[in-house]
Amino acid sequence: MRRHLRPLLLTALAASCGMAFAASADQVPAGRLPAWAVPQSYRIAFKVDPAQTDFSGTTTIKVKLAQASDHMWLDGAELKVSKVTVTDAAGKAHDAKYVEADPKAGVVRVDFGSTLPAGEITLKFDYTAPLNAQLQGLYKVTAKGQPYAMTQMEPISARFAFPSFDEPGFKTPFDISITLPDSQVAVANTQQVSEKPAGQGWKTVTFAQTLPLPTYLVAFGVGPWDITPTAEISPDAYRSKPLPLRGIAAAGEAHRMSHVISETPSIIHALENYYGFGYPWDKLDVLAAPDFSAGAMENAGLVTFRDWLLLLDKDSPARNVRGSFNVTAHELAHQWTGDTVTLAWWNDIWLNEAFATWMQEKVTEEVHPEYRADLDRVRGAQGAMANDSLVSARSIRQPITGNGDIMTAFDGITYQKGASVIGMFENYVGDKTFQKGMHAYIEAHKFGNADADDLVNAIATAAGKGDDFKHAFKSFLDQSGVPYVQTALEQKNGQTVLTLKQSRYLPLGSRGDSQRIWGIPVCVRYGTADGSKVACEMLDKATGSVALPGASNPTWVMPNANAAGYYRFSLDKSELDALTKEVAKLSDTEQLAYADAINASFEHGDLDAGQVLAALKPLTESKTSQVATAPLGQLEWIYHHVAKTDAQRARIADWVKAAYLPRLEALGYQRKAGESDDDSLLRSTLAAALGLDYKLPEVRAELLKQGEAALQKNTDGRLNLAAANPDLLGDALGVAVQTQGKSAVDALIAELPQTSDPASRNGMLGGLASVEDPALAEQVRDFALSKPVKVGEMASLLRSGRDTQAQRDAMWSWFNGHYSQILARTGSFAGGFLPMLAGGGGCSTGEAQRLQAFFQPRINDAAGIARGLAQTTESIELCAALTAKQDPASITH
Numbered sequence: 001m002r003r004h005l006r007p008l009l010l011t012a013l014a015a016s017c018g019m020a021f022a023a024s025a026d027q028v029p030a031g032r033l034p035a036w037a038v039p040q041s042y043r044i045a046f047k048v049d050p051a052q053t054d055f056s057g058t059t060t061i062k063v064k065l066a067q068a069s070d071h072m073w074l075d076g077a078e079l080k081v082s083k084v085t086v087t088d089a090a091g092k093a094h095d096a097k098y099v100e101a102d103p104k105a106g107v108v109r110v111d112f113g114s115t116l117p118a119g120e121i122t123l124k125f126d127y128t129a130p131l132n133a134q135l136q137g138l139y140k141v142t143a144k145g146q147p148y149a150m151t152q153m154e155p156i157s158a159r160f161a162f163p164s165f166d167e168p169g170f171k172t173p174f175d176i177s178i179t180l181p182d183s184q185v186a187v188a189n190t191q192q193v194s195e196k197p198a199g200q201g202w203k204t205v206t207f208a209q210t211l212p213l214p215t216y217l218v219a220f221g222v223g224p225w226d227i228t229p230t231a232e233i234s235p236d237a238y239r240s241k242p243l244p245l246r247g248i249a250a251a252g253e254a255h256r257m258s259h260v261i262s263e264t265p266s267i268i269h270a271l272e273n274y275y276g277f278g279y280p281w282d283k284l285d286v287l288a289a290p291d292f293s294a295g296a297m298e299n300a301g302l303v304t305f306r307d308w309l310l311l312l313d314k315d316s317p318a319r320n321v322r323g324s325f326n327v328t329a330h331e332l333a334h335q336w337t338g339d340t341v342t343l344a345w346w347n348d349i350w351l352n353e354a355f356a357t358w359m360q361e362k363v364t365e366e367v368h369p370e371y372r373a374d375l376d377r378v379r380g381a382q383g384a385m386a387n388d389s390l391v392s393a394r395s396i397r398q399p400i401t402g403n404g405d406i407m408t409a410f411d412g413i414t415y416q417k418g419a420s421v422i423g424m425f426e427n428y429v430g431d432k433t434f435q436k437g438m439h440a441y442i443e444a445h446k447f448g449n450a451d452a453d454d455l456v457n458a459i460a461t462a463a464g465k466g467d468d469f470k471h472a473f474k475s476f477l478d479q480s481g482v483p484y485v486q487t488a489l490e491q492k493n494g495q496t497v498l499t500l501k502q503s504r505y506l507p508l509g510s511r512g513d514s515q516r517i518w519g520i521p522v523c524v525r526y527g528t529a530d531g532s533k534v535a536c537e538m539l540d541k542a543t544g545s546v547a548l549p550g551a552s553n554p555t556w557v558m559p560n561a562n563a564a565g566y567y568r569f570s571l572d573k574s575e576l577d578a579l580t581k582e583v584a585k586l587s588d589t590e591q592l593a594y595a596d597a598i599n600a601s602f603e604h605g606d607l608d609a610g611q612v613l614a615a616l617k618p619l620t621e622s623k624t625s626q627v628a629t630a631p632l633g634q635l636e637w638i639y640h641h642v643a644k645t646d647a648q649r650a651r652i653a654d655w656v657k658a659a660y661l662p663r664l665e666a667l668g669y670q671r672k673a674g675e676s677d678d679d680s681l682l683r684s685t686l687a688a689a690l691g692l693d694y695k696l697p698e699v700r701a702e703l704l705k706q707g708e709a710a711l712q713k714n715t716d717g718r719l720n721l722a723a724a725n726p727d728l729l730g731d732a733l734g735v736a737v738q739t740q741g742k743s744a745v746d747a748l749i750a751e752l753p754q755t756s757d758p759a760s761r762n763g764m765l766g767g768l769a770s771v772e773d774p775a776l777a778e779q780v781r782d783f784a785l786s787k788p789v790k791v792g793e794m795a796s797l798l799r800s801g802r803d804t805q806a807q808r809d810a811m812w813s814w815f816n817g818h819y820s821q822i823l824a825r826t827g828s829f830a831g832g833f834l835p836m837l838a839g840g841g842g843c844s845t846g847e848a849q850r851l852q853a854f855f856q857p858r859i860n861d862a863a864g865i866a867r868g869l870a871q872t873t874e875s876i877e878l879c880a881a882l883t884a885k886q887d888p889a890s891i892t893h
């Protein structure tokens, strides 16, 4: 949707304009809107019948003009405005003109017809617009044949729904009313306050005025929604009234929301306790969206989710149940960081997303400690490090130079790196001190906006820290990259000391400059006579050291104690051997940090594949499933890119089989009564790896049994999907698709349009995505572009099947032939994802070159393509460089 979005200049440039450029003011603002016209409040009224293709609206905005002017600027896209009236400060109404000054960007000018003095004016717009087909603005979706209209405004899509100052810095109250067919239901951010007949089968519902919100948090929906009975979240020390809570779903589905409704109060209480600040809105609705671009959206008081996250029952996959809790905690955390205190501008989206991610982990650790959110934090950070090792990585606070920077800001750097960096500085100042800083930050900026300085200053003040601390914190916000801490043990004056040297971590083959300095809180665990101790030091120069008092001699070191730091480390050979011997005694988070250090050394070219296999082996013994399975990713890379002969591949498969098959067989292939969800998750992780990646015959036989049973038709002609263990449905169908071929593919393609249950749909999509036969793979890719596959589901059919050059070549030529259809079905969010969809998994310079040749001329087709192209190309080149360095003979285990 590039063509509707506004190109933006450098933030610094935009900020420096402000009042100054307003005077000459006839240029279309290319950056932020000028600051001399500021909205004070909105009244937005809509007439919506989801069965139609268009809707109509009336928007009334009170605006404060700081200076006399004959026009003003705001945002609007695809709106057909029939009338604009401006009422001046004296109360006199004038006809005004709506000019689409930059339709491509969605910037409009309103000409008043004469110069109005500074003061408060009121603008009123009457318009019609299409119900959007790409899941943004006010968009249309269909569930079980019935149409619905709902909204997704973030980041810059409110302009498709109503004329507005569509930037996060403009927060005002909103009055929302909706005229809709009598038989339907409307929901919005706040409680409904009235419902009146509007004649000829229509009614008008009005909602309570909101507290100040930015446009991107405005939300509403119209359709035959099914709503749960209203539950109440009890008052507490921070909120005096019970909070009404409802679940909203497509017709007939609300009964499946009882699980999420039962979990939500504990999340709200945990957040209120942490922030010392009550949930501020007048109600909380959670809505299961029939089709949705993101995972979920934190609209104030009306939080929307992909339906599979909310529609749960006893047969739901354990992955969905756990995901539901984590995502709900994330979105509800936003009600404080994001909704109550809002980022001032998009370069600080981390103030929303990193904090919601960090807080979600805190809430999960408190309410569901068995979900091991502490390990999610470490794994999330390590996932972000792979991306952050690219020269083309974003920084957490990436300057906004265009719409692509807004669209691609919702990535692992913002979320997981951001959360890890927050956790690192929380660990450094202490969690109580950090909480004190957060209280002050929320209190100072509630119902307003904030930027990074506000946050960092609040924490520094609470901790009694000065510029060094602020500088260290910001060194992780304002520059990209992962710090690499190379360590060596020394004896100095009779004391054991670990010397530290920092640089930027760059993998083998990178063209980046490794000289970069952060302020890193480094904490080291080391061996003592009676166990271990931790010593910490702020490393804010290229080199430093940390004394290890009481260290045994010889000792061992884990240079990232509790995996609390966002950095990678290396040890020399003898120290790595010493740590490998101790690894089972480390905490689970530290064992994950150890695994990452092995991977970092391998990708740096310091360890060969054989050494990696040996060093990772002890982790497979862990009782903790996330630790035991941590080696799988690296193993798979070695399997596909290092092993050249069947014998070498067999050696790796044997390693995997010895490590994991007994564990899978002990779990069995069916759920056991009362088993932990961790067991259910481990079963599905192992079954997928052993059955589909390594193709162990004994595992495939079990999965095939379930897949064949699921493909049997019931008497009504529908597939018997319930015959498979719900945790294994996708993998079981995947093995069936690989074994039976066309009959299985045809059966799944016929079944999908008849199935509304999102978990069953995901299982079927997973099965189809495992297809291997080239002709059938082509059939599945074509199916991905057809109507029965929702826009939000399309990518799940196109991502996989990239292990071999032949598979990637087939995907590549299909992508070339269908590019315009893919682009047309892709929402504005996904532009940055297109290059990865086309060339992801590539591992040769030829693949990097063809990707560049294809996308360079198309770089403006969607916002975000430039960054996606740079990152995918670099990943392919690094894979090629690492592959070239390998000696398959090192695989001797």
Ligand SMILES: [Zn+2]
Pocket (backbone or CB within 6 Å): 298, 330, 331, 334, 352, 353, 356
């Ligand atoms: Zn979020």
